[in-house]
Amino acid sequence: AGSDNVMQVNNKEEFRGKKAAIAAALQGNQIDDDTNLEVNEVEEVIGEDGIMLSPYPKSRLKRWEEAPFVKPEADGLPGEMGKAVNIPIEQEKLMLDKFQENQFNLLASDMISVNRSLTDVRFEKCRDKSYPTLLPTTSVVIVFHNEAWTTLIRTIWSTINRSPRPLLKEIILVDDASEKEHLGKKLEDYIKTLPVPTHLFRTENRSGLIRARLLGAKHVKGDVITFLDAHCECTEGWLEPLLARIVEDRTTVVCPIIDVISDTTFEYIQASDMTWGGFNWKLNFRWYRVPEREMARRGGDRTAPLRTPTMAGGLFAIDKDYFYQIGSYDQGMDIWGGENLEMSFRVWQCGGRLEIVPCSHVGHVFRDKSPYSFPGGVQNVVLHNAARVAEVWMDEWGEFYYAMNPGALNVPVGDVSERKALRERLKCKSFRWYLENIYPESQMPLDYYYLGEIRNSETSNCLDTLGGKAGQPLGMGYCHGMGGNQVFAYTKRKQIMSDDNCLDAAHPRGPIKLIRCHGMRGNQEWTYDSKTRTIKHTNTGMCLDKPETGDVWKPVLRPCNRSRGQQWLMQVDFKW
Ligand code: UD2
Numbered sequence: 296a297g298s299d300n301v302m303q304v305n306n307k308e309e310f311r312g313k314k315a316a317i318a319a320a321l322q323g324n325q326i327d328d329d330t331n332l333e334v335n336e337v338e339e340v341i342g343e344d345g346i347m348l349s350p351y352p353k354s355r356l357k358r359w360e361e362a363p364f365v366k367p368e369a370d371g372l373p374g375e376m377g378k379a380v381n382i383p384i385e386q387e388k389l390m391l392d393k394f395q396e397n398q399f400n401l402l403a404s405d406m407i408s409v410n411r412s413l414t415d416v417r418f419e420k421c422r423d424k425s426y427p428t429l430l431p432t433t434s435v436v437i438v439f440h441n442e443a444w445t446t447l448i449r450t451i452w453s454t455i456n457r458s459p460r461p462l463l464k465e466i467i468l469v470d471d472a473s474e475k476e477h478l479g480k481k482l483e484d485y486i487k488t489l490p491v492p493t494h495l496f497r498t499e500n501r502s503g504l505i506r507a508r509l510l511g512a513k514h515v516k517g518d519v520i521t522f523l524d525a526h527c528e529c530t531e532g533w534l535e536p537l538l539a540r541i542v543e544d545r546t547t548v549v550c551p552i553i554d555v556i557s558d559t560t561f562e563y564i565q566a567s568d569m570t571w572g573g574f575n576w577k578l579n580f581r582w583y584r585v586p587e588r589e590m591a592r593r594g595g596d597r598t599a600p601l602r603t604p605t606m607a608g609g610l611f612a613i614d615k616d617y618f619y620q621i622g623s624y625d626q627g628m629d630i631w632g633g634e635n636l637e638m639s640f641r642v643w644q645c646g647g648r649l650e651i652v653p654c655s656h657v658g659h660v661f662r663d664k665s666p667y668s669f670p671g672g673v674q675n676v677v678l679h680n681a682a683r684v685a686e687v688w689m690d691e692w693g694e695f696y697y698a699m700n701p702g703a704l705n706v707p708v709g710d711v712s713e714r715k716a717l718r719e720r721l722k723c724k725s726f727r728w729y730l731e732n733i734y735p736e737s738q739m740p741l742d743y744y745y746l747g748e749i750r751n752s753e754t755s756n757c758l759d760t761l762g763g764k765a766g767q768p769l770g771m772g773y774c775h776g777m778g779g780n781q782v783f784a785y786t787k788r789k790q791i792m793s794d795d796n797c798l799d800a801a802h803p804r805g806p807i808k809l810i811r812c813h814g815m816r817g818n819q820e821w822t823y824d825s826k827t828r829t830i831k832h833t834n835t836g837m838c839l840d841k842p843e844t845g846d847v848w849k850p851v852l853r854p855c856n857r858s859r860g861q862q863w864l865m866q867v868d869f870k871w
C-alpha cells in the first residue's frame with residue numbers, strides 16, 4: 296500500500312512536525328487512489344518469523360477422554376439449562392439493593408445452583424470434531440476483587456465439571472485484596488473440599504487485575520495458562536478445542552466465544568460467532584462484525600479458528616513458556632483496562648497469532664458499570680494504561696488516542712523503557728504492519744492526510760460530533776482546541792472520520808450524519824480542495840456549508856458557491 300503520506304516517527308515532537316508536513320501536502324492536494332489489500336497479500340506475511348517454540352515433548356502431554364460431564368441433577372432451583380431467573384415483585388427492592396454490590400443481580404445468582412446445567416450451545420459440527428488424543432495440561436487462573444460468592448464458585452464448578460479431568464492441572468485463585476468476609480477463611484475451607492487441586496494466593500495490597508494475574512501465573516504448573524474472570528460459566532467441550540489449537544502451534548493465543556450471562560436475569564445467551572475484537576480511537580475494546588475476507592480465508596467454515604485483531608482480555612489460553620517469552624504483561628498497568636489491547640498488539644506484532652475458537656464457549660457476566668473502587672480514580676487509571684499501549688505499540692497512530700482523549704496528556708504514563716526494549720528485543724513489527732496485514736478494516740485509518748479540527752472560515756466555529764453516536768447528525772461548536780469531539784481525520788479513502796463514525800450524507804439537502812464508516816466511499820466520500828478550502832460531497836456534488844440561520848449548530852449541504860461559509864480550514868493547531 297502506498298504510504299508516502301505517513302512516515303514513521305519516534306516521539307510526539309516528531310509527530311507534530313509530521314503533522315505540519317501533512318498540512319503542507321494538503322496544499323498540493325495530491326490525492327491518489329485508495330489501495331485495498333487483497334486477501335492473499337494478508338495471508339503470506341503471517342508467521343514468517345518471531346518466537347519459535349519446539350513442540351511439546353510427548354511425555355508432557357496427557358491422554359484425555361470425554362469430559363466426565365456430570366449433568367447436575369435438576370434440583371428444582373431456578374436458572375437450570377441457563378434459563379432466566381425472574382425475581383418475584385415483592386423482592387424487587389431487595390434485588391435492587393443487592394444489585395449495587397456487584398453491579399449484577401446477586402439475588403438471582405444466589406438462587407441458582409453453583410452447579411447449574413446449561414444447554415450445549417455449540418455448532419453441530421463442533422460436537423463431531425475430534426481433537427488430538429494427547430493434549431497439554433492447563434492451570435486455570437482466576438483473579439478477583441470482592442467477587443460475589445455464588446458467581447465465583449459457579450465459575451470454579453463449571454470449570455471442574457466441564458473440563459476433561461486429566462487436562463485440568465489445577466485451579467489458581469488470586470484474591471486481589473478483597474474486603475469481603477466470604478472470600479477469607481470460608482473460601483480457604485471450601486476449596487479444600489474440591490475434587491481438583493485449587494490454590495489460593497492473595498496480593499498484599501490492591502494490585503489490579505494485571506499484576507494479580509502475574510502473581511497467579513507465577514504458580515502455574517500446567518503447560519498452558521487459561522485465564523478466566525471470576526463470573527464465568529464454562530460450557531461442555533470448552534477446553535479441548537483451545538488446547539488442541541495450542542498444541543498445533545504454541546505461539547497461538549486462543550479465546551473462546553464469550554457468551555453473555557445476563558447481568559439482570561443470569562440467562563445464558565449465546566453470542567454471535569460473526570463478531571471479532573477491534574478498538575476505537577479512545578482505545579476501548581469493541582466488538583465488530585467479522586469481515587468477508589476473514590470468512591473467505593476460513594473457506595466459509597464457521598467452526599474454524601477466527602483470526603481476531605484484538606481480544607476482550609478476560610478469557611484466553613496461552614502456552615506458559617510463550618506467555619513469558621512474549622513479555623507476559625506490562626507491570627506498569629494498574630487496576631483494570633488496556634492490558635487486553637496491549638497483549639493483542641504485542642502478540643500480532645511480535646510474530647504470534649490471536650484467535651477466537653468458535654467451538655469453545657464460555658459465558659461471562661457483562662456489566663454496565665464497574666462495581667469496585669479504582670484507587671487513583673477511574674479516569675486516571677484507564678487513561679494511564681491506555682497511554683502505555685499507545686506509547687509502546689502504536690507508533691504514530693498513538694496520536695489518535697491523544698487527540699480523542701486530550702486529558703491523557705496530563706496523566707503520567709510512567710516508565711515505558713522496559714516495554715520498548717522488549718519490542719526491540721523481540722524484533723516486533725510496526726503498527727503500520729499490523730494495520731495493513733491484520734486489521735485493514737480498522738477504525739484507525741491506514742493512510743490519512745490530516746488529523747485535527749475542521750474550522751469554518753466565516754463563523755470560526757468547528758465541526759463537532761457533540762458526542763453523538765452513530766445515526767445522529769453532525770453538529771458544530773465554538774472551537775475549543777481540545778480535541779475529543781472536534782477531532783476529525785481526513786483519510787486517503789476520502790472519508791471524514793471521527794472515531795469509528797464517518798460523515799455521511801444520503802440526500803443533497805439531507806442532514807449530514809455520523810454513520811459507522813463502511814470504507815466503501817458512497818455517501819461517505821468527500822473531497823477537500825485545499826486551495827478553495829471547500830469540502831465537496833462526491834455523490835451529491837454539493838458543498839459542506841455553515842449552518843442555516845434556523846439551526847445554527849447543524850452544518851448543511853448546499854450547491855457550491857464559493858462563499859466563505861463553504862470554506863473550511865483543516866489546520867494543525869491543537870492547544871496541547
Ligand atoms: C474486560 C475483561 C477483563 C479485563 C478487562 C480489561 C472479559 C470478559 N473481561 O472487562 O478480564 O481484560 O476487560 O482490563 O474479557 N479484578 C481484580 N482486581 C482489580 C480489578 C479487577 O482482581 O483491581 C478482577 C475482577 O474481579 C474480575 C477480573 O479482574 O474477575 C476482570 O475484571 P472485570 O470483570 O471488572 O472486567 P470486565 O469483564 O469488565
Ligand code: MN
Binds near residue numbers: 659660
Ligand atoms: Mn468480567
